[in-house]
Amino acid sequence: MCGIVAYIGQKEAYPILIKGLKRLEYRGYDSAGIALLDQGELKIYKKQGKVAILEEFAADKNCEGKVGIGHTRWATHGLPNDTNSHPHFSENKDIALIHNGIIENYNVLKEELEHRGHKFISETDTEVLVHLIDDIRKREKVSLAEAVRMALLSVTGAYAIVVISKDNPNQLVAARKSSPLVVGIGKENEYYLASDATPIVEYTKQVVYLNDEEIAVVDLNEGFKIVHLSNQEKTPYVQQLEMNLEALEKGGFEHFMLKEIFEQPRSIHDCFRGRLNVEQGWVSLGGLKEYEQKLVNAERIVMVACGTSWHACLVGEYLIEDLARINVEVEYASEFRYRNPIIGEDDIVIAVSQSGETADTLAALELAKSKGATILGICNVVGSSISRITDAGSYTHAGPEIGVASTKAFTAQVTILTLLTLFLAHKKGTISQSAFQSMLCDLEAIPDQVKRILENDPKIKEISAIYKDVRNALYLGRGSSFPVALEGALKLKEISYIHAEGYPAAEMKHGPIALIDEEMPVVVIATKGTSYEKVVSNIQEVKARKGRIIAIVTEGDRQVKELADHVIEIPETNQYLVPLLATIPLQLLSYHISVMRGCNVDQPRNLAKSVTVE
Numbered sequence: 001m002c003g004i005v006a007y008i009g010q011k012e013a014y015p016i017l018i019k020g021l022k023r024l025e026y027r028g029y030d031s032a033g034i035a036l037l038d039q040g041e042l043k044i045y046k047k048q049g050k051v052a053i054l055e056e057f058a059a060d061k062n063c064e065g066k067v068g069i070g071h072t073r074w075a076t077h078g079l080p081n082d083t084n085s086h087p088h089f090s091e092n093k094d095i096a097l098i099h100n101g102i103i104e105n106y107n108v109l110k111e112e113l114e115h116r117g118h119k120f121i122s123e124t125d126t127e128v129l130v131h132l133i134d135d136i137r138k139r140e141k142v143s144l145a146e147a148v149r150m151a152l153l154s155v156t157g158a159y160a161i162v163v164i165s166k167d168n169p170n171q172l173v174a175a176r177k178s179s180p181l182v183v184g185i186g187k188e189n190e191y192y193l194a195s196d197a198t199p200i201v202e203y204t205k206q207v208v209y210l211n212d213e214e215i216a217v218v219d220l221n222e223g224f225k226i227v228h229l230s231n232q233e234k235t236p237y238v239q240q241l242e243m244n245l246e247a248l249e250k251g252g253f254e255h256f257m258l259k260e261i262f263e264q265p266r267s268i269h270d271c272f273r274g275r276l277n278v279e280q281g282w283v284s285l286g287g288l289k290e291y292e293q294k295l296v297n298a299e300r301i302v303m304v305a306c307g308t309s310w311h312a313c314l315v316g317e318y319l320i321e322d323l324a325r326i327n328v329e330v331e332y333a334s335e336f337r338y339r340n341p342i343i344g345e346d347d348i349v350i351a352v353s354q355s356g357e358t359a360d361t362l363a364a365l366e367l368a369k370s371k372g373a374t375i376l377g378i379c380n381v382v383g384s385s386i387s388r389i390t391d392a393g394s395y396t397h398a399g400p401e402i403g404v405a406s407t408k409a410f411t412a413q414v415t416i417l418t419l420l421t422l423f424l425a426h427k428k429g430t431i432s433q434s435a436f437q438s439m440l441c442d443l444e445a446i447p448d449q450v451k452r453i454l455e456n457d458p459k460i461k462e463i464s465a466i467y468k469d470v471r472n473a474l475y476l477g478r479g480s481s482f483p484v485a486l487e488g489a490l491k492l493k494e495i496s497y498i499h500a501e502g503y504p505a506a507e508m509k510h511g512p513i514a515l516i517d518e519e520m521p522v523v524v525i526a527t528k529g530t531s532y533e534k535v536v537s538n539i540q541e542v543k544a545r546k547g548r549i550i551a552i553v554t555e556g557d558r559q560v561k562e563l564a565d566h567v568i569e570i571p572e573t574n575q576y577l578v579p580l581l582a583t584i585p586l587q588l589l590s591y592h593i594s595v596m597r598g599c600n601v602d603q604p605r606n607l608a609k610s611v612t613v614e
């Protein structure tokens with residue numbers, strides 16, 4: 001959702017804020033704005049659209065000041081226009097505020113403030129909050145930090161905020177609840193605040209992740225302190241950032257998405273590095289050590305996630321049920337949290353999330369926790385909310401994923417779930433030693449096999465050119481390739497705006513087959529494995545209706561080659577590992593089609609990378 005960045009210190013704030021906003025733009029790109037405090041004057045510059053538009057607008061302005069706040073918006077309340085953009089001013093323009101989240105009771109608060117004479121110019125919930133803080137500060141004659149604390153006590157909802165005030169030129173006040181906020185401690189009496197560490201890493205590696213209901217006060221004279229909403233002072237826990245700057249750059253690629261697709265040989269390897277040993281024949285997920293036995297004894301595992309991460313869970317379900325013989329239920333987090341699920345102390349609920357911030361996934365976990373379940377996390381972003389509220393978990397180590405469409409995070413999630421499956425199956429004895437050993441070998445070979453698929457990119461680009469103007473597409477797969485079909489369809493939809501559906505191949509004849517004609521491309525995952533012959537039959541059914549087939553096949557396949565209009569070969573592997581390979585050409589197909597259609601690959605319309613609101 002929205003991105004927040006703020007700076008206070010000895011340097012000019014504007015360049016730091018603009019650069020930070022560009023790094024955060026993946027979180028929302030409906031509008032961007034900054035507020036700067038210079039010689040007692042608080043000025044706001046904000047524009048609908050991307051950060052580049054704000055930069056152009058600010059080019060001839062006097063954007064000076066050593067303290068400032070910046071925001072990039074994904075609109076929730078109110079249209080994405082200049083007025084609704086952040087920062088928002090208080091009544092007399094003494095205070096400005098940026099906000100990520102939703103103030104659910106803003107209407108009630110607004111009415112009260114209107115009664116007291118406040119006038120609002122935007123349609124946002126955020127403007128209500130800044131008026132409320134100002135109102136409390138003046139009425140109660142309290143400090144800015146105390147006014148923020150008191151205001152937040154009457155707020156329901158989610159927030160990460162940073163507040164800047166004319167009367168406190170040496171201070172920024174920030175707070176969080178259910179939306180992330182990181183404080184960077186600079187070298188020379190300076191502080192950075194941001195939604196995630198990406199705008200900070202260039203300047204300092206010393207960070208503090210705020211916890212829910214904590215307020216951070218950074219003051220150039222008095223230093224840094226954290227106060228809980230209950231008014232209790234907390235000791236900041238300073239952490240060392242393990243992120244490098246190159247991971248945040250495009251590194252010669254035209255788009256982040258392409259870079260991230262091509263990073264997969266490395267990211268998959270990083271994900272299993274130190275977690276498997278082929279020679280000694282073991283798999284271990286260090287982060288889950290404490291819960292190993294509970295997992296082994298589990299009668300059922302529930303997985304909660306959204307979007308692409310949900311697809312990874314479905315792959316996990318096929319693997320864990322088949323190989324480790326544990327019942328797995330995969331739930332959309334947004335549904336799970338509202339349907340009074342039957343969960344108890346014996347249950348293990350695993351959340352899978354790239355960002356570790358997805359609001360529905362977090363809420364689903366909180367619900368499971370309140371019912372006594374053990375909650376585990378599989379996250380990519382280190383220090384994220386999910387990784388902090390879970391009892392234990394495993395990081396995917398895919399590195400920052402900036403492209404809004406998830407690619408390397410998906411294959412890393414599937415890698416972790418494969419490791420988990422192998423661990424459980426081995427411990428429970430539901431896999432033979434030779435099958436276990438051979439799967440370990442095959443898993444270790446995956447990064448090189450992904451490399452070989454990526455070498456085939458020019459051919460995938462040619463196929464993309466043929467299909468770039470289609471209006472619909474169908475993706476089919478069976479077994480663990482069914483979630484791959486879902487994922488392929490989602491990638492195409494979200495970045496090229498072509499309507500696409502993923503289906504279990506055999507389900508096609510129960511409805512979708514009616515859609516098939518010579519206009520309809522059907523992407524089929526038809527690799528060697530137990531359901532190969534059945535998928536071949538499904539391809540025949542499509543052919544009989546003149547559908548056009550793009551098939552993902554195992555190297556050397558002849559049968560499908562004769563039927564399909566195009567084949568994309570992937571190296572042979574254990575059938576349980578096919579999702580790690582078959583996904584790659586589908587990512588490239590969507591990528592090229594999106595570029596050819598002139599779409600914004602990295603920042604597709606209406607989407608944001610991290611969905612921190614319901």
Ligand code: F6R
Nearest residue numbers: 307308309353354355358405406
């Ligand atoms: C699709 C995509 C989304 C996310 C979903 C969950 O490419 O990126 O569907 O997978 O919003 O996000 P995380 O994994 O951060 O919880």
